[in-house]
Amino acid sequence: MSKIYVIHENEEWTSHLTTWLEELNLPYELWHLDEGTIDLTSQPPEGIFYNRISASSHTRDHRFAPEFTEAVLAWLESHNRVVVNGNRALRLEVSKVNQYMALNSEGIRTPRTVSAVGKNHIIEAAKQLNESSFITKHNRAGKGQGVQLFHSLEAVEQYINGEDYEEPVDGITLLQQYIEAPEPYIVRHEFIGGKFVYAVKVDTSEGFELCPADACKIDDSYCPTDKPDMAKGAKFQILDGYYNPIIKKYEKFLKDNRIQVAGIEAIQDAEGHLYTYDVNTNTNYNSDAERVAGVYGMKELALYLQQELADFNEKQAVVR
Structure with a gap:
């Protein structure tokens, strides 16, 4: 039987969705992709695959969840499975x-931004940005990681050389104009x-x-x-x-x-x-x-997945 497969790495963030999936009596299965194996020569199951992997997974000790998910999504997409928020979405989520x-x-329009790898280059990026006020943020972040507001080069120098400095998980720090x-x-x-x-x-x-x-x-x-x-x-x-x-x-x-x-x-x-x-x-x-x-976002999402599953089942019935 075809199902809705929810790809994730944080059960706390899927509970509201599964509540609505159960309310609508929809068949579903959770795939927790913190770690695991995948047989690339096997056929994926039939159904709808919804990707909910987060850029902040490393803050929950799920450091390689995005990388593992990318492999799984590549496997699914190569077999033409219906994937909601596939690999392109994942690439934007983590960068x-x-x-x-x-x-x-x-x-x-996006804020003017300069990227930097390495502490010395963060200072150079701040100089290149040439803004009286600017913020730092992590390229792969979530939950406000690495976001700091500065009003001088001296302040950012103290930050990157101090105990409060956070190293980005992918090494990339962004220096960005502060929009007030x-x-x-x-x-x-x-x-x-x-x-x-x-x-x-x-x-x-x-x-x-x-x-x-x-x-x-x-x-x-x-x-x-x-x-x-x-x-x-x-x-x-x-x-x-x-x-x-x-x-x-x-x-x-x-x-x-x-x-x-x-x-x-x-x-x-x-x-x-x-x-x-x-x-x-x-x-x-x-x-x-x-x-x-x-209004309820997770309810609307569950209804959307319900329709996607119904469309999938209808197409499969025609093929058979």
Whole structure:
């Protein structure tokens, strides 16, 4: 029997999806790809394969999950299996450099960025960027890894030579112009099946760690899904009636890069220029914000996978 196969490395991030798959009485199987084996001469099972591998897998001691997943996806795709968020999506998930190049090719503005490998070259990149304020971030990141704001070369020198410096898992540090918004928030655009579902306003006044997942936690530091200060309002708010012309560009970008499910984050500066700075193909949803708005991303995702499985089964019936 054909199934929905969910490829992942973090059970906490799949629980909401499996709840909806069970609610819809859909056959599914979880493939946890932290490690394992794959017989490249064998035939993959029949069904729909949904890839949820995250760029932050190494923060959960799943260092080689993306590499193993890339091998599995290559195996699946070589046998023409239906893969939601296949290898192209994975390559963009684990590399912001790849993201920015792909976004720029679609005419989508990204912050000015210089990449660097090696501590000395981080200083050179900061000089080359030549911005009064700039941030560092990891090329393969997630959960705000490596994101630091600096206002001088001296400050970044102290950081990279100090005890708080974080070595990027792939060795690549990005130096990026700091986009100062008139109000402290960004907007995350959610897409399922390559189509816009909703937008979330995310309060950034507490910092750059913007993971919306209910299970998201970075060591003992501030968790963005902690209960919000009611005087300030919720950290995550779904925007009712939101529309921005950038959505059409985002949908074309997703289609051209064979990405079906994604959250795309953008920030607007004081002059009204919109900068897109992150594409998350392992997108998560905040249940508190969804409960208030009455929309549910994982439900929509489960319905999408249900339709994909039905289409697959129909095609198989015709072939047979």
